[in-house]
Amino acid sequence: MADGQKTQSITVSLGAFSFVTALSGASVTLALPRMAQAFDVSATLSTQVVQVGLITTVIFLVMFGHAGDVFSKNAVYRAGGWVFIIGSLLTGLAPSFMGVLVGRFVQAIGSAMVMANAMGIINEHFSDKERSKALAYNSMFISVGSISGPAVGGLITSILSWRWIFLLNVPVAILIMVWAKNAFPRPKLSIAAIREQASHVNWVGQVIFSIGIVLMFSSSWIKIPGLDQFTNLMVFLIGGGIVTALSFLQDDFAPSPWIAPQVLRNVTFLTSTSVLFLAMFVNSFSNILLPFYLQDYLPFSPGQSGLIVAVQSVVMLMLSPFVGRLAANPARRLNLVTIGLIMLLVSQIGYAFYGGQVGLGYILWPIIVNGIGMAFTLTPNNSITMGLVSPKLAGVAGSMNSLFRTIGMAVGISFATNFLYAQLPGVKHITRGLGTTYLHASRVVFYVAVFASLVALIVNVWRTVTSKSEM
Incomplete structure (x- = not known):
């Protein structure tokens, strides 16, 4: 296979699976209000x-990157695709909330295997100039999946059942994995070699x-009394x-660390992932609060809510190629991220x-x-991050980047939902009857998002100034 054909095949293969995982993730969020009712559990x-799904992905990301x-x-990428398929099937057929x-746990293990190596694969096969374009194309696939997810999820939930959100992943993902076989040839690994390497982990x-x-x-x-x-x-x-931070400290001094010390001690790299x-x-x-606001507080159906939420991904899709071309020039990347974070800050004020x-x-x-803010933030920041490490460390660097991305989502979802309902004691489901009590609680939550956006902007401006002073 010619180099051009190979890189094109890799781009399409990675993008297609990114589409499926984004589709699944966006669909799940829109289906939560109906799933809560189906299993008679609280919205929280x-x-x-x-x-x-997010927590499991976080736990295994760096390990599978290593x-x-x-x-x-x-090999890890391909195996992860099949594990994701099995998890999707288990979730769709699950007889109970547990x-x-x-099923989501199994599905997330597969996602971790895929995510941990996707950026590393791109880093191996694309030059610094072409890498931004490849990342932008991958972001486009993710955006298409995110666009389709809310609309498809809302439609499926309205007409059929939330179960088909997961079951539809199975045939689509199988076709992608079969087609991607040539793009990702699996090397021959002996059991003895695997055991030898595993003994040093x-x-x-x-x-x-x-x-x-x-x-x-x-x-x-777990609830602590009092x-x-x-x-x-x-x-x-x-x-x-604190315990998580201690694990990084222990790993830094371990004989065979699972995070390369060159990555863990790279302040510029850690600053970039912190912005992400x-x-x-x-x-x-x-992402987590709008479906409940639109479906339970405002009179929108799941399908209508899906179309409204999908607007963010539509905007990201439209802007990704343009931002990717701009980010091909390394000198522009930090300024692009600054523009993105300013827009993100403004959007949170609007939500509040x-x-x-x-x-x-x-x-x-x-x-x-x-959507504009995230489009201008993600691709340039990812390009900066992956440009700070050597190709031989691309796997662990890519998984660390995905780790910070996923843990940011997990912490954000946990904080937003718990903080919201902490202000609404005794409330199990959001309803119009809560009136201004709910609106005030939601406003306070988004004030936190405004503050976090401002912190991210300050950090990015700081690294922009310091990087110029080092020239």
């Missing part, structure tokens, strides 16, 4: 369908990291965060002042600005 508990570097990115969570660090991540999100399952909901959340978030974390943290607020009006213009403008 129903968000665990999203959280379990596995891709040690063994084969192609069964849904188990820092399993202690991985266990500590896993415990820390689980603790961060245990507030929905603490209110929000305090309980913060205790677990901070405590789990904050952007995803902020963006997750609207949502009220009871149902006018589309009133509802859509923050969503549109949010």
Whole structure:
């Protein structure tokens, strides 16, 4: 296969699977209100369908990124695709809410295997100039999936059942994996070689990291006597965060670290991934709260809500090629991220002042600005991040980038939902009858998003100034 054909095949293969995972993720969010009703669980508990997937992905991301570097990115990527398919099937056929969570756990392991190696594969096969375009195309596939997800999810939930949101993944993902066989040839790995490499892995660090991540999100399952909901959340978030930080410290001194010390000690790299974390943290607020606001507080159907939420992804899709071309010039990337974070900040101010009006213009403008902000932030920031490491560390660097992205989403969802309902004691479902009580609680939540956006903007301006001073 010629180099041009190979890179094109890789781009399409990675993009197609990114489309499926984005479609699944966006569909799930829109279906949460109906799933809560189907299993008679609270709106807060129903968000665990999203959280379990995100938490599991976070736990395994770096490990599978390291596995891709040690063994084969192609092998881990392909195996992950099939695990994702099995998880989708289990979730769609689950007889209980706990069964849904188990299926999501399996599905997320597959997603982690795929995500941890996707950016590394791009880094291996594309030059710095072409990498931005490849990342932009991948973002386009993600945007298409995100666009289709709300609309398809809302339609399926209205006509059939939320179960088909997961079951439809199966035949589509199988076709992609079969077609991608030539793009990602699997190397021959002996059992002896796998055992030899596995014996040197820092399993202690991985266990500590896993415990820390689980603790961060245990507030929905474990209640400390005497603490209110929000305090309980913060205790677990901070405590789990400390344990997670200790896992990185332990790994840095381990004989065989699962995160390369060159990556962990690269301040510029960590600054870049921190900006990504904050952007995803902020963006997750609207992603998780808007479906409940539109379907339960305002009189929109799941299908209508899906189309409204999809506007953000439509905007990202339209802008991604343009931003990708601009980001091909390294000198522009930091300024593009600054523009994106300013737009993200403005959008959160718009969400904070949502009220009871149902006018589309009133509802859509923050969503549109949010889409512009994320389009200008993600691709340039990803290009900056992956340009800071050597190709041999692309796997672990890509998985670290995906780790910060996913953990930002997970922390954002957990914080937004728990903080909202902490202000609404005794409320199980959002209804129009809550009136201004709900609107005030939602406004306070988005004030936090405004503050986090401002912090991200300050960090990015700081790295822009310091990078210029080093020239």
